[in-house]
Amino acid sequence: MSVIIDRRNLGTRSSANQDRLQRRVRGRVKAAVEKLARQRSLGDMLDTEQPIAIPTKDLHEPSFRRDMRDAAWEQVLPGNKEFRRGDRLPKPQGGDSGDGGDDEGAGASDGLGDDEIAIVLSADEFLSVLFEGLELPNLRQTRTEDIQLDQWRRAGFVKDGSPSRMHIGRTMRTARARRMALRSRKKGELEALLQQAETLEEEIRTRHGHGEDTSIERFRLDEIREEIKALERKIKAIPFIDESDLRFAHMDQQPRPVTSAVIFCVMDVSGSMGDLEKDLAKRFFLLLYLFIHRQYRSVEIVFIKHHGEAMECTEQEFFGAKEGGGTLVSPALELVEDIMEERFPAEHWNIYLAQASDGDNAQDDNRYVQERALALLPRLRNMFYLEVNQDQESALSRLYKAIAQEFPDLMTARARRTEDIYPLFRALFTPKKGLAHG
Amino acid sequence: MVDEGALLFTDNDWTFERIAVVTERIAEIAEAELALDTYPNQLEVITAEQMLDAYASTGLPMYYPHWSFGKQRAIETGQYRRGEMGLAYELVINSNPCISYLMEENTMVMQTLVIAHAAFGHNAFFKNNSFFQQWTDAEGILDYLEFGKSYIAHCEEKYGIDSVSDVIDAAHALSRNAIDRARRPQKLSTREEERKRRERVEFIEQHLSEIWRTVPGAADAAMAPQEDRFPREPQENLVYFIEKNAPTLATWKREILRIVRKIAQYLYPQGQTKIMNEGFACFVHYHVMHSLHDKGLINDGALLEFYASHTAVTFQPDFDSRRYGGINPYTLGFAIFQDIKRICLNPTPEDREWFAFAGDPDWLKQIHFAMREFRDESFVLQYLSPKVMRDLHLFALANDPKEEAFKVTAVHDDQGYHYLRSALARQIAESARSPDIEVVAVNRWGDRHLHLKKMDAYPLDQAEAKRTLDHVARLWGYDVHLDAGDVIMIARAKAGAS
Secondary structure, three states, rough: OOOOEEEEHHHOOOOHHHHHHHHHOOHHHHHHHHHHHHOOHHHHHHOEEEEEEEEHHHHHOOOOOEOOOOOEEEEEEOOOOOOOOEEEEEOOOOOOOOOOOOOOOOOOOOOOOOOEEEEOOOOOHHHHHOOOOOOOOOOOOOOOOOOOEEEEEEEEEEEEHHHHOOOOHHHHHHHHHHHHHHHHHHHHHHHHHHHHHHHEEEHHHHHHHHHOOOHHHHHHHHHHHHHHHHHHHHHHOOOOOOHHHEEEEEEEEEEOOOOOEEEEEEEEEEEEEEEHHOOOOOOOHHHHHHHHHHHOEEEEEEEEOOOOOOEEEEEHHHOOOOOOOOOOHHHHHHHHHHHHHHHHOOOOOOOEEEEEEEEOOOOOHHHHHHHHHHHHHHHHHHHHHEEOOOOOOOOHHHHHHHHHHHHOOOOEEOOOOOOHHHHHHHHHHHOOOOOOOO | OOHHHHOOOOOOOHHHHHHHHHHHHHHHHHHHHHHHOOOEEEEEOOOOHHHHHHHOOOOOOOOOOOHHHHHHHHHHHHHOOOOOOOOOEEEEOOOOOOEEEEEOOOOOHHHHHHHHHHHHHHEEEHHHOHHHHHHHOOOOHHHHHHHHHHHHHHHHHOOOHHHHHHHHHHHHHHHHHHOOOOOOOOOOHHHHHHHHHHHHHHHHHHHHHHHOOOOHHHHHHHHHOOOOOOOOOOOOHHHHHHHEEEEEOOOOHHHHHHHHHHHHHHHHHHHHHHHHHHHHHHHHHHHHHHHHHHHHOOOOHHHHHHHHHHHHHHOOOOOOOOOOOOOHHHHHHHHHHHHHHHHOHHHHHHHHOOOOOOOOOOOHHHHHHHHHHHHHHHHHHOOOOHHHHHHOOOOEEEEEEOOEEEEEEEEEOOOOOHHHHHHHHHHHHHHOOOOEEEEEEEOOOOOEEEEEEOOOOOOHHHHHHHHHHHHHHHHHHHOEEEEEOOOOOEOOOOOOOO
């Protein structure tokens, strides 16, 4: 009795093996993907499946085998034409013609060369390797999809709440700020008093030398010393943590999911941006765009291009942009601020700003840039500034670096060549361990 | 007996109905004319992609996942896509019911051929060859594979994919040394297997504490009784020995070794009977296709298409051809089985001199006897006739490393037949066998090292042996020494590895 079954619709069952194979060579795959990402245009790479050559020595499976190269052997072969018993045949050069008994492992040639196999990555697998381990910094994450609209969510910080919600990072930060603030004024006073005391001591010594009376000065010195003691006591008494420092994670009913995030892409398209600079900037934004789309379904992207003035545009216009003209950076930041206020209130959105420019900003505009950046930064999760140029670091870049001293969430980087972009991108989006999230 | 309108098909597209009808007809022929005793058939229609999957896992319908199968598939997919490799038309599994794969790309003639070849030829061979009967358990294999797969999935979940992979890597490296050639294995059954697994866990713990009762230490070495040799006799099944005796191997790792070992053992007879198995299946399909044609069930066109595939499969390139890749088991096996029939029906004086059964009118009985009672080595030794040697133009070539040239030691002539036949049998036996490496001693009182010894005369590939030994050491947990004849190799156990 025979049974006939149609198995065709069951699909292949190789994915588990494929998955383990990729795990096994993940270092190689990663290196190959990163190399591709540095060299080729991303658009090209995503169109087709990506074959990656892996040396089979990485995938060698050892076993006990014979080595018949220098051994005596005898083989029976088919297709004798003219040989008779006792005939002698010259050995081929190179020596190892016969494989004796062991007929396995003679890997057939497969185009890549005998020592390589191809692992084919789908566009999706390619991106997953490309972006492996990267994330948007400081993103406050919850599970998005299945969350109801009205739900308790974290919503900033408040000064009181239940102890279980106390936010250590925030609390310590405020405490430190308070200690510094209080101490610095008192330290100033202390400084002044010590100064006075010293002057008096000097005075006393001089008068003493001249045989003059020092009782008034002594009296004053004692007074000052009392004050110093008191001040020192006070400085010591500044509490490490004051009740007023306590911060609690606030929970609120909010209509929007907290994971909603928006990323502003701000690109300089002015005349000073040459083809290479534009290409570098676009590469960066394209990576960013793919990354965001792949890893964060609910993240919105706002494209802004600017030269002398700034305008919001579509992604096609953004990536196709070829413009010219002078450069002003501050209008772009103003536009970001406007759009934020209008559509993406900071209390509901994780907001990121990525900016790429050659830094060739009008000299007097940098002052406004500073103003705007300082106004924006407290509302941003992160700001990335990528400078693309061949020459000196620009004033704009130095300005941002100075601001970054205060706001570590502002990150700057410089790219000169195409190959720089991907490593730099990785560096920006690799989560930094141990950084206190605000 | 059948009228002209009886053709099973005229155009060449297969349908499920046609496959069903053809299978029924072949079953009739197989029973009436060849007296084949088969497992029930399960024919599965699959795609080329699925065929590549099946290839990657040595044809087994399910297998635990491992990167090496992914590697195999990557290699074969590449070859297939570049047209360097055609897929076999069929793949058949030694199970009850006997599963045969039919590729959807096949024409109806090809499907007919595949059904005759696999679903009846191989199927009957699996069921009746005594080597298969003794060594494999067609009833239990599917269940056992299922058990193995789910057990390993469970381990991956519990211990991580990478640590499981490490164990499987090591087990695979030794899988050719995981066979008890002399011992008949036990039957498999899943439920039994699970129950036994629990028993084993308990047993191993007792057993191990028995073996390793002593605490290793320098002082103890002196106290070691001289005659207390362990194992008492050399053990050829390295995996079994490690599984049962490794001092510190985690229980789940032992179980994985066992799974790999059981599957290796299940596959073992296939490597020992390749010539016979393919030869017999070809013999069956050849008979069936002609019989279908004789009965008017397939037309001349179908028969010609069949001939084209048949000759392609049984083609033997000459030794000096670029296509030469060893002796084609299809060619040799088919030639010998056909020859057995010929020797029965049309014996020559030479045949009568060589074979006692020459002229026996019951050729089918002789075919069945040959199919049941031999494996490749003994089959060739028993049945390779001068005629087949002449037809294939066989000759023997010897290499002496000290000599400048190869030497032709025998050709297909009266002086050479016996020599050729035994040389070929020896060659077949050796190629199917892995280097004979056995456990000769365990240092129970000292550093616990495992002592292996190469028992055969052939030189070992030392680079391979070194890497394989590292796997052994990883499993054993202590150093491993291999006496490879001219050299002693030592693999150190990494600290903390178990």
